[in-house]
Amino acid sequence: MKKNIFGLYREEIEAIITPIGLERYRAAQISEWMYQRGVYCFQDMTNLPLPKRMLLAQNFTIDTAHLKLEQHSSDKKTSKLLLAFDDGAAIETVLMRQPYGNSVCVSSQVGCNMGCIFCASTLHGAARNLSAGEILAQVLYINQMLKPDDMTVNNIVIMGSGEPLNNYDHVVKFIRLCHQEYCLNLSYRSITLSTCGIVPAIDRLAAEGLPITLSISLHATDDSTRTKLMPVNRQYSVSEVIAAGDRYSKTTGRRVTYEYTLIAGINDGPVHAKQLADLLRGHLCNVNLIPVNNVPERGLHRPPLSTVAQFEQTLLHNKINVTVRKEMGSDIQAACGQLRNESLKKPYINR
Numbered sequence: 599m600k601k602n603i604f605g606l607y608r609e610e611i612e613a614i615i616t617p618i619g620l621e622r623y624r625a626a627q628i629s630e631w632m633y634q635r636g637v638y639c640f641q642d643m644t645n646l647p648l649p650k651r652m653l654l655a656q657n658f659t660i661d662t663a664h665l666k667l668e669q670h671s672s673d674k675k676t677s678k679l680l681l682a683f684d685d686g687a688a689i690e691t692v693l694m695r696q697p698y699g700n701s702v703c704v705s706s707q708v709g710c711n712m713g714c715i716f717c718a719s720t721l722h723g724a725a726r727n728l729s730a731g732e733i734l735a736q737v738l739y740i741n742q743m744l745k746p747d748d749m750t751v752n753n754i755v756i757m758g759s760g761e762p763l764n765n766y767d768h769v770v771k772f773i774r775l776c777h778q779e780y781c782l783n784l785s786y787r788s789i790t791l792s793t794c795g796i797v798p799a800i801d802r803l804a805a806e807g808l809p810i811t812l813s814i815s816l817h818a819t820d821d822s823t824r825t826k827l828m829p830v831n832r833q834y835s836v837s838e839v840i841a842a843g844d845r846y847s848k849t850t851g852r853r854v855t856y857e858y859t860l861i862a863g864i865n866d867g868p869v870h871a872k873q874l875a876d877l878l879r880g881h882l883c884n885v886n887l888i889p890v891n892n893v894p895e896r897g898l899h900r901p902p903l904s905t906v907a908q909f910e911q912t913l914l915h916n917k918i919n920v921t922v923r924k925e926m927g928s929d930i931q932a933a934c935g936q937l938r939n940e941s942l943k944k945p946y947i948n949r
């Protein structure tokens with residue numbers, strides 16, 4: 599069986615092309631074609647001699663992602679793609695065109711096992727992990743989309759379907775690849791990893807020496823509410839997760855972001871805002887408030903704007919750095935998992 603070459607470090611490409619008779623420096627040419635020029639056919643790598651291109655095609659494949667479905671918000675700022683791989687697994691990738699650059703939200707698993715009740719990605723569980731190449735393929739697909747406008751991806755958030763720290767090795771390899779000069783040459787500070795709070799993996803990540811931004815989903819200030827929203831809290835409690843966030847910020851010097859999804863009648867009251875401020879006062883962190891995306895299957899509702907504003911004010915009053923996530927793409931099912939769930943109900947034929 600041919601080996602997939604996409605998603606390998608340049609040194610790994612060197613190691614597999616030299617035994618079939620290619621010079622080591624060819625790995626630089628191949629990685630430039632794949633990662634920087636978006637060329638996924640060996641025959642089109644025209645600075646390699648034809649016999650070498652044929653040798654490559656006989657021994658290797660370049661497995662990337664294929665578009666299954668795309669939706670664009672009416673203001674054209676948000677594009678949501680359903681991308682599929684050769685085994686038929688489909689995942690969602692979102693492009694958000696923001697004033698400070700183009701951000702891409704990538705998936706790290708096909709579905710998710712974590713069971714957060716507000717999240718559509720977990721309704722069918724996790725089918726499998728994505729490889730580093732499959733995560734990278736999402737970013738490169740978007741780069742090709744942006745090319746006609748002479749733009750590229752500026753920021754990556756690993757916040758789509760899946761718990762990235764449950765797919766640790768592939769996700770870390772993806773992050774390192776994005777930083778390589780021969781790949782995206784992206785600063786680590788332009789990458790954010792979002793986790794539901796897998797404490798041992800947060801500590802492991804802190805030790806990697808990657809100054810990426812860590813975003814931790816908190817969503818509640820007490821263990822009883824958090825356990826109802828996020829079953830992972832049975833394993834890693836509120837205080838354990840915040841202690842891990844502190845260790846991360848201490849080791850990396852980076853401010854941790856705590857995500858707090860506001861759900862009407864569950865965690866959006868003034869008392870919750872005060873508890874959150876008390877919990878985080880003095881910690882090197884920001885809070886990102888996210889009015890919940892309605893999940894019809896779970897009966898969860900978004901609080902009114904006035905409630906969101908009051909929650910924010912309470913945090914500001916208590917000197918907690920806070921932002922409210924701007925809603926983008928609500929007219930195109932931009933909440934993670936919704937598009938894939940629709941496709942599972944109704945197979946699309948335009949693959």
Ligand code: SF4
Binds near residue numbers: 712718760761
């Ligand atoms: S919020 Fe994240 S960790 Fe929780 S179920 Fe959804 S994808 Fe998984």
